[in-house]
Amino acid sequence: MKLGLVVGTVVSTINAPVFDDRRLLMCDLVDPSGEPVGGYLIAVDTVGAGAGETVLLLDEGNSARQILGLTTAPVRTLVVGIVDAVEVQGAPAAGGSRPRGPRSRRAGRRG
């Protein structure tokens, strides 16, 4: 999986049926300290992530389809987690949406 920073959303009306009623997030790829490494991915949201949050990106088609419960779908990239904090070699890295404390704020947003 990859680390990403959600920077926006992509909206479409005409799309493959699998994208109906799904949110597409534009995510910059970042390193563990949260710095962009260049490049971005448009990913299907499965966790209710929003702009400014560091997320876990799954970029593999078979796994993506398995999570969506589909056998055939042109989907490769999913947002599968919201990163609270990143630790590298025992030390906290700057990446992560929320360096400390529980994420109680999010409890009602997941569906």
Added chain:
Amino acid sequence: MQLARVIGTVVATVKSPGLEGVKLLIVQPLDRHEQPAGTPVVAADAVHMAGPGELVYVVAAREAAQAMPDPFVPVDHAIVGIVDAVSVSALGKAGR
């Protein structure tokens, strides 16, 4: 998936079985500021409605073929959506 701009069409009479009736378009991959990034590629139009000048999103690799009616066709880029709007947060606009 990546953003891309449709910049042209490709017509091929002789092609691999399974590709009959598939519309092929030339797309220019874009960075997230919608500036050209990389070389244009030929993508199959899975939404049947994309045309030159349109901003689309493209799925690459094996998953592209899954956008086609027959998922076992030699397709490695497919247009799977026509973009209405890209909403980038202030954070994203700053170039982070």
